[in-house]
Structure formats: C-alpha cells, structure tokens
Amino acid sequence: xxxxxxxxxxxxxxxxxxxxxxxxxxxxxxxxxxxxxxxxxxxxxxxxxxxxxxxxxxxxxxxxxxxxxxxxxxxxxxxxxxxxxxxxxxxxxxxxxxxxxxxxxxxxxxxxxxxxxxxxxxxxxxxxxxxxxxxxxxxxxxxxxxxxxxxxxxxxxxxxxxxxxxxxxxxxxxxxxxxxxxxxxxxxxxxxxxxxxxxxxxxxxxxxxxxxxxxxxxxxxxxxxxxxxxxxxxxxxxxxxxxxxxxxxxxxxxxxx
Numbered sequence: 001x002x003x004x005x006x007x008x009x010x011x012x013x014x015x016x017x018x019x020x021x022x023x024x025x026x027x028x029x030x031x032x033x034x035x036x037x038x039x040x041x042x043x044x045x046x047x048x049x050x051x052x053x054x055x056x057x058x059x060x061x062x063x064x065x066x067x068x069x070x071x072x073x074x075x076x077x078x079x080x081x082x083x084x085x086x087x088x089x090x091x092x093x094x095x096x097x098x099x100x101x102x103x104x105x106x107x108x109x110x111x112x113x114x115x116x117x118x119x120x121x122x123x124x125x126x127x128x129x130x131x132x133x134x135x136x137x138x139x140x141x142x143x144x145x146x147x148x149x150x151x152x153x154x155x156x157x158x159x160x161x162x163x164x165x166x167x168x169x170x171x172x173x174x175x176x177x178x179x180x181x182x183x184x185x186x187x188x189x190x191x192x193x194x195x196x197x198x199x200x201x202x203x204x205x206x207x208x209x210x211x212x213x214x215x216x217x218x219x220x221x222x223x224x225x226x227x228x229x230x231x232x233x234x235x236x237x238x239x240x241x242x243x244x245x246x247x248x249x250x251x252x253x254x255x256x257x
Contacts, residue, residue: 004142005135008055009077011040012095013128017059017066021047029160033059037076037151045159055151060092067092073127075151078144082130083122088156094126 017032021044024030032042037055048056057076060067062085070084070091084091099114109118113129124130134141 004140004145005131006141006145007040008035008037008057009131009141011035011037011042012057012066012068015040015042017042018061020044023047027160029158034153035059048159055148056153057151058153058157059095060087062087062092062094065098066095068095068127069093069154072151072154074146075148076146077127077141078146079127079130081122082124082127083118094128096128097126097132 012035015032015035017035019032019042021027021030021032024044024046027044027046030044030046032044034043034045034048035041035057036043036051037057039051039054042059043051043056057068057072060069067085067087070079070093073079073093079093082093084093086092097114098116100116109120109123110116111118111125111129112123112133114125116125118125124133131141134144
C-alpha cells in the first residue's frame with residue numbers, strides 16, 4: 001500500500017500565505033490568506049469570484065505562524081491528539097512544525113516529531129507533525145481523511161467592498177455632506193417693475209452670497225442658517241460696503257528722511 005497524501009494537504013505546506021497577490025498588486029487588502037482546496041493554490045480576497053464554488057479554507061496568523069480553525073480542519077482530516085490554541089474565541093491548529101531552539105526537559109508530553117513541550121494529553125504540536133507520524137507508522141493517511149464536498153469561509157471573513165479609496169470619494173455626487181443645498185431664489189419674489197440697475201445689483205449680491213454659502217458649507221458650518229440668510233434681500237449699500245471691505249487697501253508708506 002502506497003503513501004496517500006492528498007494534494008490539498010501538500011498545498012498547505014508549500015503555498016506561501018500572507019504575501020501580496022501578483023494578480024491584484026494595486027488592490028488594497030491583497031494578502032493571500034485563503035487556500036483553494038480544489039485548485040491547490042493560495043488566493044487573496046479579490047480572487048474569490050473565480051473560486052466561489054470551490055472548497056475554500058481560510059488561513060490565519062498566530063505568533064507568526066500559519067494556523068487554521070480546528071472546526072474547519074476537522075471536516076477534512078482527523079485532528080485528534082493535536083494541540084489546539086484559542087484565538088478570538090476560536091480554536092486553531094498550527095499547520096507546520098514548530099521546533100524549539102531550546103530543548104526543555106520535563107515530565108510533560110513532547111511532540112512526536114519536533115519534541116516540542118505539549119500539554120496533556122496531546123502528542124502532536126501541529127497538523128504537519130501528525131501527518132509525518134502517521135506516514136512513518138502506517139504508511140497511509142486514508143483512514144484519517146474525511147470526505148468533504150463543500151467548505152465555505154467562516155462568517156467572520158471580511159471581503160473588501162471596493163478597491164476605491166476614501167480619498168477618491170469626494171465629488172458632490174458621491175459625498176452627501178458636500179452637496180450644495182438648494183435655497184429659495186429671492187429673484188422670483190421681486191416685482192417685474194424693478195429697474196435694470198436694481199436687477200443687476202441683486203444678481204451681483206446673489207452671486208456673492210451663493211459663493212459664500214458654498215465656501216462656508218464646505219468648511220462644515222450650518223447649511224440651513226446660511227440658506228436662511230441668503231434668502232433675504234440685500235440693499236445696494238450693503239453690497240457696496242461688503243465689496244469695499246474685501247478690497248485690498250492702499251498701503252501707506254513712511255516719509256523718506
């Protein structure tokens with residue numbers, strides 16, 4: 001009987017996770033943290049549409065090592081006697097071996113492959129250690145593999161909504177806080193018998209007031225109060241004084257000695 005090692009298990013060891021996806025280099029959140037068990041490749045969240053009907057396994061990081069949820073891994077292979085750790089209220093299992101630089105001598109359990117100190121009653125520190133142990137012992141993994149036709153990502157997996165950054169969403173059509181507030185047109189209430197000079201003065205006043213509304217509104221002031229102020233009729237004297245105050249004054253020079 002030959003050694004039977006599934007291709008998806010080999011992909012978990014050989015594929016590089018949490019590296020930038022070469023197909024989505026310019027996209028945000030393009031780290032490859034998914035393993036497609038049918039294609040045996042690593043994916044980033046932007047690759048999911050092409051693999052939505054495949055078996056997908058999310059890869060996580062814990063103390064700088066790749067881990068998977070024990071709940072997901074148990075659907076694929078028997079994980080008994082493998083020590084699990086709890087992160088974010090979920091139990092995870094290490095994928096690869098984690099040999100220790102310093103060997104601790106004690107009465108506790110040690111890993112069957114890398115001699116890592118373990119808690120009782122566990123005898124494997126990772127999935128890779130158990131697989132190596134079973135292959136040396138039985139030369140076959142078939143009794144420990146489980147039939148899994150469907151495997152979806154966990155509900156807490158975050159899929160990027162769009163590649164467009166927040167800094168690009170600043171137009172008046174996309175940002176409701178920058179939309180110009182429509183106000184009542186004071187020109188519609190003026191009488192038809194007004195002189196041409198009064199109409200021109202009113203149009204200049206409204207153009208200045210409209211510019212003031214847009215400028216102050218973009219700075220985050222009260223839009224409703226500004227619209228209420230712009231709805232009042234402004235006289236020629238007020239307009240003239242306002243324009244004079246905004247005009248740059250002539251500098252006064254000191255007399256030459």
